[in-house]
Amino acid sequence: MKRLFLCLMITLFLLTACQAVDFDAPAPVYETGIDSNAWATIPAGPFFEGQFNHNASIDYNYDMMITLVTNAQYVDYLNAALADGSIKLVDEQIVGFYEGDPFNNGRHEEEVPAGDYIYIPVDNRAALRYQFDGKQFTVKDTWENHPMTFVSWFGAKAYCEYYDGRLPTEQEWEKAARGTDIRPYAWGYELARNNANFITSRDPFENMSTFGSRTTPVGFYNGKSYDGYQTLDSASPFGLYDTAGNVWEWTSNIYEQEHYRYMRGGSKDLYEANLRVWMRNNARPTYISPAIGFRCAR
């Protein structure tokens, strides 16, 4: 009897592991009050760079979006760009032209020649937060103000450039997120669960026993309370939101002997140590993920 019970428990346990993730599981809809079209100006001047606070300086003023690019914003871009022919649909992918990287024949370097590259997938995967009816892109209900994901570096770059902006460099991103002191997080020196969206942060969009950690609306951690879930105001000294957690952010740098593109900020799927302002991730520029998004600079 005991053995039978044990076998049943193990079988049940294994079966629960085989269940599919429900991408249509309901998510709350919250208006954060943060304007995703707003920009912050980062003044020229010195700042501390990296984990060991090296002296660095950026000698020009620049603007950064205060939030990540949202699904709604990106879908607007897709519709406009599709209409004017600057992007096209090829084999269930939106693609666009890229002029190519200089190739230095580095040890693990892959060539990125001029050509068309994926911006976003347009297939039937349920994880996508947008849909395409053959003519028009729309955002799936409830995800309008969440960060755009499943977007490649090419897709992020193209969006920014379409609106006369660009992706920020790693240095620009770090200064905008950190300010001019040595804090490890945008808001200060310590991280609480309601500062940012990271793994097991227990935000209203997360359920670790089923679908796991999901994105939170851009600017969510602004000190507001959402149905009793009290967030802490986690803006950077220059007013940027979501620079820790939620989704990784593509940056613009192309380094010698590398084809990788770098990301900053950590994501909803990682522990807090990866949210520190100097932490980096990288991937091929065609890489797409539910945990990678971007914001623009200009």
Place this chain on the structure above:
Amino acid sequence: MQALVKRYKFLFTSTKGLVLMGIAFCALISAFFGLLSGPMADFGVKDVVVKLFNINLIEAEREGRLIILYHTIAMIVVAIETYIITDLVAMKENQRIAINGTITVGYLAVVFGGLPFAYWGHTWPLHGLYVAGLALIFFAGCYLAYALWPWRDEYKVTDKEYAHTRAGYSLERVAFFAMTMTTLASALFGAVPGSYYGNGFETFLAENVVRDPFKPALDLSIIGHLHIMLALIAIAATLIICRWMDFKGIWHKMAMPLMIIGSIVLAMGTWLVVPFETAAHFIIYGGSTLAMLGALFLVIFSWRKLIREGLARKGLKKGNFFQSVAALVSDPVKFGPTWQMVFMNFTVSGIGIFVAVKLDEIFRQWQFMDERLILTGHWHILATLTATIILFYYVDLAGIKGKARKWFGWGLIISSDLAFGAISVYEMKRLFVDEAVQQPVTNLLTVLGDVGLITVLVILAAVMVWRLIDLFKKKGRWAKEVDERLAHVPEVKS
């Protein structure tokens, strides 16, 4: 007072006492600092522990803290292996006492200097104590190398069943000596960049720089250092198991030269990572293949021996396949170490080779965070599997018999293999599951891994509690062990 002196003598002078104390320190450190990460952090235990013990966790110093933490644990493991080696391999008594004494003071200085420095604010004298401890351990290693010098007539083999040179010098002793010498040289490969980066806390974890195309020489030195030190600790454990199993005969004669050449070539390969990174990899493959082949011969010998002994206990001279398998696994404590060596091939060596071969084709197509997961899992599993091998040996030394022996043996094999199997699949999960749909798989593997690891810790805690209770008994097991040596050293003259 007399009672305290006797127990002090057991814990600080006898081999079994020293090993017990080392394991207890490892267990306590792992249990306490394990509360600051993984599931314990998820459950909020970390926050409570940090507040309760007034721990000072500065975010920028996380990497430095971790480096001191795992160096501390590694130093204790090195000390445990040294205690066993000084007892198993013939040497003068005064050498044994001096080596053991030095390394004990060394690791205690590392523990009581390094950990408070890392976790409770920077009190510089404690950092000095930590560095002094590391230096003492290095010095003990130098003395160990001197004591192990194989070309002394008094250490020639008397039983020709053991691998030896034409002149009769023990090749197993040469293997211990080669392992010690390469460990000392490899320690320097970490010490030099460690001193450089330690000055100003510009520390980094090797897995974080793996994709950097331009690595400075000192970065490469650290990467070489961490690989070779773990490999050499594993080789030392293998040589210890060779003694425990009384490894001899033709397999021994084939294995020992492989272990010697393997250790040297492997170490040289990791040192050559600094000037010739690409060529060094091929040398490392060559060295590790030789050392692993030596370990395979130990596995073949010991499994045949265990089958023979198991059948003999049942009054059989020969058995069919099933009887042989039953005989092989009849004593899980003796079967455990060599099984873990085999299991290591699936969870560490096999994965390592697969990743190296398919690096550009598969693993560099992933985001860096997914590749980093493999690297972190890889060395955690290698280190912990090696620790379980030493634990099996200790439990045999402690004389656990009967049902407790079976429960311990099978408990440790099943739970550690469950944990490391699950972690291996977890780290490779991107091969079969997309990021967007991974949660159920992740949940299952995490639970299996945690259950396995927690069970290992519970088993370890049970052994430690048992030995702690024993220490309070007037005529406990410790009273016998205080004067006991580990084993007869059969291959050399006494």
